[in-house]
Amino acid sequence: MKATLLFPDREIVERYYVPLIYTACRTCYSELEPEEIFRRAVAGEVATEKQQKLIAGVIESGHGSTIEHIVFTFGISGVSRTLSHQLVRHRAGVAFDQQSQRYVKYKGASTMTPASIAEADPALRERYEQQVAGALELYGELVEAGIPGEDARFVFPNATRTNLVMTTNLRALIHMSGLRLCTMAQWEIRRLFQLIRHEVFTVSPFLGSFLAPKCVPLGYCDEMNNRDGHCPIRPHKDVVLAAWSEKARAGRQGGTGGTVAERGPQAR
Ligand SMILES: Cc1cc2nc3c(=O)[nH]c(=O)nc-3n(C[C@H](O)[C@H](O)[C@H](O)COP(=O)(O)OP(=O)(O)OC[C@H]3O[C@@H](n4cnc5c(N)ncnc54)[C@H](O)[C@@H]3O)c2cc1C
Structure with missing residues (x-):
């Protein structure tokens, strides 16, 4: 699995992203026009620490529109259809484009094996691998026989790998990370958001610090399935x-x- 931040790069984030959010926050309380607030922030006339302090306070207070002005675009590859089905359930502030199973003629569609199956009884693992390989073989035969890809794909298992491009504003990214970094989330999508958090950290440790399981800013866990307190990050x-x-x-x-x-x- 790979998650790569395609846009923006570190230079753009450092130069414009914090000033842009700061401008959105400051405009609410200032007589100055947004253009002048932005100019001063980009020129360094307002200390970065001061900008970050205001932004952190506004995010913690839940004034989320201020962080909808900046976006991140990720290239996501080698994830299962199981993962992508969960990911595209997010609707607000996020856009997806996904590799088509209609238009791509898979010569050797690749699949994945979850660790629990890879480490299971070898006989069971072999049956899994045979089943998946059999489905892909049948797909090839169907396409060969002239069945359109859009119908042949019906035999693909959830284990089939896929690629997506995801663009999200910071508010939506914090929300998605809150749900998907939670230990209750499915392991594969949790891994994806750990990679996404790493990518954002690389261009901005300040903005990356807001990507955390939802219990961290809340201060408590609200998951029904953690009433027994088995996840210790925060008390239930x-x-x-x-x-x-x-x-x-x-x-x-x-x-x-x-x-x-x-x-x-x-x-x-
Ligand atoms: C651990 C876990 C288990 C899950 N299990 C299941 C399951 O078993 N079955 C299943 O079907 N799904 C399941 N889901 C998916 C879940 O129900 C949501 O569909 C998914 O997480 C998208 O989140 P969201 O609704 O916050 O949407 P987002 O699009 O990310 O929306 C962000 C926020 O915007 C607001 N919003 C967005 N759209 C609307 C709207 N139309 N009206 C009002 N407010 C809106 C809401 O406040 C929402 O929280 C699971 C998710 C998780 C994290």
Whole structure:
């Protein structure tokens, strides 16, 4: 599997991306015209740290439109159709183009074997490999017999590899990474987003730092399947809410007062 950042390169990101987001953020609170804010930011008249501080605060506050102004385009290759089906479920702020199984006549369509099957009982693995190879062989025979590719492809397994181009704005990329870097995500798409995060880090450690499992900015895990706490990245929200309510109850019993947030909403 490969994920390559096709556009922009490091120079463009360093020179324009942070100033562009900064301009979007600053325009909301400034008398200056966007053109002048952008000029000052690009010229270095506003320290990069100052720009980054404002941007980080705005992202943490969830004012997401400010980061829709910048986009990243990735070339993604050698992933399974299982992965691509999940990836293209994302709709907002993201565009895809995918290798066509109608127009590409696969001479030797390549497939992949998940590690769990590769490491399974050799007899079972062999049956998997035979099944997949058999499907590809039948595809070749169908095409040879004049069946159109768009119909012959019906025999392709989910293991078939594919290539895509994905362009996404930063807001959508943070959202997708939040879901797909989560340990509950399927291993292959999780691996893809680890590669994507690496690519963004390479051109901007600052922007790359926002690509994280969703529990990291949230501060807790909201996945039903982690109620047993087997993923330790953040405590499950049930645990957090129970601790919060216990603290509020103890505060009420002790008559210590505290803030409304500490006492809980029923104290209002
Ligand atoms: C661990 C995991 C397991 C999954 N399991 C399944 C499964 O079993 N079956 C299945 O079908 N899918 C499954 N999915 C896919 C999931 O349901 C979503 O379709 C997918 O993650 C796309 O995310 P999104 O809905 O946030 O869409 P995006 O397009 O990424 O949208 C981003 C955000 O924009 C907003 N938005 C986008 N479109 C609309 C709209 N039309 N109306 C209102 N708001 C909108 C929402 O706030 C949304 O969160 C799974 C996903 C994950 C991460």
